[in-house]
Amino acid sequence: MSETHYQNELSAYINNESALERRALIAAHILQCESCRDQHDSIKLVAALGGTLKRAEAPADTWNGVEAALAAPRRGSTWLDLRILAPVSALAILVLVASVIYFGWLRTRSAQVAVNPAPSVVAAAAPQPTSPGPSVTPGYPTPVAPVSPSPTVSAPSVTRVREVPAAPLRPPVGPTTVAVASGSFSVETMSGAPTVGGAVAGDKLVVGQVLVTDAGSRARIEVAAIGQVEVAPNSRVRLVNTSATEHRLSLERGSLHAKILAPPRLFIVDTPSAVAVDLGCEYTLDVDASGNSKLHVTGGYVSLERDGRESIVPAGAFCLTRKGKGLGTPYFDGATPAFEEALKKFDFENGGAASLAILLKDTGAEDTLTLWHLLPRVNAGDREKIFAEMIRFVPLPDGVTREGVMSLDKKMLEAWRLAMEQVWFG
Amino acid sequence: MTEKSIGPELLAECRFGNREAMRSLFVLHQKRVYSVALNFFGGNQALAQDITQQVFLKLLTRLDAFRGDAEFATWIYRITVNACVDETRRLRRFLNFGELFGSFEPRVKQNADKRLQSEQVADEVQRALKTLKPKFRLPLVLKYVEDLSYQEIAEVLQCSVGTVSSRIHRGHKMMAEKLGHLKDQV
Numbered sequence: 157m158s159e160t161h162y163q164n165e166l167s168a169y170i171n172n173e174s175a176l177e178r179r180a181l182i183a184a185h186i187l188q189c190e191s192c193r194d195q196h197d198s199i200k201l202v203a204a205l206g207g208t209l210k211r212a213e214a215p216a217d218t219w220n221g222v223e224a225a226l227a228a229p230r231r232g233s234t235w236l237d238l239r240i241l242a243p244v245s246a247l248a249i250l251v252l253v254a255s256v257i258y259f260g261w262l263r264t265r266s267a268q269v270a271v272n273p274a275p276s277v278v279a280a281a282a283p284q285p286t287s288p289g290p291s292v293t294p295g296y297p298t299p300v301a302p303v304s305p306s307p308t309v310s311a312p313s314v315t316r317v318r319e320v321p322a323a324p325l326r327p328p329v330g331p332t333t334v335a336v337a338s339g340s341f342s343v344e345t346m347s348g349a350p351t352v353g354g355a356v357a358g359d360k361l362v363v364g365q366v367l368v369t370d371a372g373s374r375a376r377i378e379v380a381a382i383g384q385v386e387v388a389p390n391s392r393v394r395l396v397n398t399s400a401t402e403h404r405l406s407l408e409r410g411s412l413h414a415k416i417l418a419p420p421r422l423f424i425v426d427t428p429s430a431v432a433v434d435l436g437c438e439y440t441l442d443v444d445a446s447g448n449s450k451l452h453v454t455g456g457y458v459s460l461e462r463d464g465r466e467s468i469v470p471a472g473a474f475c476l477t478r479k480g481k482g483l484g485t486p487y488f489d490g491a492t493p494a495f496e497e498a499l500k501k502f503d504f505e506n507g508g509a510a511s512l513a514i515l516l517k518d519t520g521a522e523d524t525l526t527l528w529h530l531l532p533r534v535n536a537g538d539r540e541k542i543f544a545e546m547i548r549f550v551p552l553p554d555g556v557t558r559e560g561v562m563s564l565d566k567k568m569l570e571a572w573r574l575a576m577e578q579v580w581f582g
Numbered sequence: 583m584t585e586k587s588i589g590p591e592l593l594a595e596c597r598f599g600n601r602e603a604m605r606s607l608f609v610l611h612q613k614r615v616y617s618v619a620l621n622f623f624g625g626n627q628a629l630a631q632d633i634t635q636q637v638f639l640k641l642l643t644r645l646d647a648f649r650g651d652a653e654f655a656t657w658i659y660r661i662t663v664n665a666c667v668d669e670t671r672r673l674r675r676f677l678n679f680g681e682l683f684g685s686f687e688p689r690v691k692q693n694a695d696k697r698l699q700s701e702q703v704a705d706e707v708q709r710a711l712k713t714l715k716p717k718f719r720l721p722l723v724l725k726y727v728e729d730l731s732y733q734e735i736a737e738v739l740q741c742s743v744g745t746v747s748s749r750i751h752r753g754h755k756m757m758a759e760k761l762g763h764l765k766d767q768v
Contacts, residue, residue: 164748164751165751166751167747167750167751167754168732168747168750168751171725171732171750173731173732173747198755198758198762199751199754199755199758201758201761201762201764201765202754202757202758202761203726203754205703205707205757205761205764206707206722206725206726207726208700208703208704208707209621209704209707209708209711209723209726209727210617210704210727211613211614211617211727211728212613212616212617212620213612213613213616214612214613214615214616214630214631214634215627215631218608218612218616218631218634218635219605219608219609219612219638221631221635222608222635222638222639222642223601223604223605225635225639226601226604226639226642226643
């Protein structure tokens with residue numbers, strides 16, 4: 157297993173800022189390394205959320221403030237920064253105010269000392285009680301009024317026209333979905349009359365719209381510049397999102413065939429029972445009226461995911477899902493009907509030990525795909541039995557131990573799976 | 583980066599003091615200035631408007647300083663970025679008052695029942711972004727709001743592409759820690 161990780165390059169990779177040769181290396185690595193894949197998904201989430209940050213027009217009266225400031229008298233022809241002038245001016249005003257108060261107090265006191273008037277005379281000369289603070293002798297300016305900005309402060313100042321936002325930050329979008337990015341895919345009618353949004357399909361499928369085919373129609377969707385999806389008859393496909401970081405469809409019913417040439421995890425198809433994440437591949441995905449799905453991969457890999465579980469389905473393999481019951485275990489298309497039936501019972505009908513016994517009987521090398529996926533899905537006793545069967549076909553590679561496999565060490569399991577690929581694909 | 587290029591005639595008219603030309607220049611570029619400021623300051627519209635006015639006032643009174651060795655848009659972004667950073671420093675001096683009396687940043691009235699889910703997510707992203715240091719926040723704003731390339735961001739921030747790449751990545755990781763719970767919202 158490669159020891160080189162690319163976590164520090166994943167942001168650039170997701171933002172299409174990596175050099176081509178690096179992209180290829182990183183894409184290949186993500187397929188193998190769960191740690192980098194987790195990091196990739198986490199950064200991709202942030203990149204997608206970054207798409208919610210919107211541009212906005214400045215409020216209509218913004219220019220008025222600029223124009224007013226431009227028209228304001230300026231000291232000479234030099235623009236002095238407010239950030240320098242403001243503190244200096246504020247300090248000057250404070251000194252001025254303090255001086256006025258101090259000298260006012262001093263003068264009053266001097267007068268008191270010199271003339272020694274009766275207290276009633278001083279009271280009559282003082283301001284009304286509504287002005288708290290030190291007494292100010294008439295004839296001196298009051299310390300409050302001159303606080304208005306001096307000419308050096310006001311010229312040229314920016315006029316803030318609006319203090320409190322009155323409008324929402326951005327126009328509202330759909331009530332249940334986050335419009336990470338808007339966009340559309342090109343659509344081509346292959347036969348019959350597919351519809352989009354209830355009308356005869358044009359040449360676009362916009363985010364949020366549903367493409368529907370009846371028994372006599374088929375359509376082809378261009379997935380940005382990364383591939384094509386053919387929609388079979390009696391299908392409903394919604395365009396969920398298209399952006400630099402993700403192209404996402406939802407197959408609500410029917411069948412589609414996808415052929416994608418892109419970095420892993422860029423193209424995703426939701427179904428009612430699982431999410432199919434493209435790892436650079438070609439596949440057919442069927443969804444029946446109950447929301448159950450069947451995936452058949454014909455090139456590359458697809459990751460089927462649901463509730464934190466993942467089935468990595470390689471070319472030549474199938475994987476089933478059942479709505480409400482979860483994700484199935486992948487199996488190669490050469491499996492016997494008995495094997496398929498036992499797996500179905502094990503995955504969705506609590507087949508337990510009886511089903512497992514059939515799965516472990518007369519296994520072939522390709523069945524290690526299924527057995528490898530079963531390792532974390534069984535108890536320790538059954539894991540021993542599965543391990544014993546698997547080791548007959550694929551020896552443990554360097555660095556992988558029986559104990560590691562039995563304790564479900566992720567790195568060791570991944571390394572062993574890579575070794576199995578040699579057996580699966582010769 | 584050239585959303586709409588500015589012609590030398592318009593620039594010359596602005597330098598001459600032609601108010602209509604100045605207004606045209608404002609109309610051409612106000613959106614990028616306001617958008618960067620708005621998202622930099624967590625959606626604070628009043629502050630973003632203030633920054634926009636500051637930037638254009640500065641720009642229109644210093645047009646002679648634009649020598650044309652960079653794109654005009656780069657120059658505007660640079661002034662905007664500097665204004666945002668300066669304002670952040672200025673606000674930091676008054677932080678204690680803000681903490682004492684609650685945030686002085688006006689926000690759109692919260693009404694969880696009526697607000698749309700998407701708006702809540704977008705607000706949460708803006709709030710998370712605002713907690714980042716400016717050196718991590720700015721490249722993310724320029725990337726996701728203005729859709730600039732790493733090279734263009736490097737020109738605006740006057741640093742290397744490697745630095746931009748590193749800061750965006752660190753910003754991503756910090757944001758991921760704050761926004762991981764939104765996984766199901768996207």
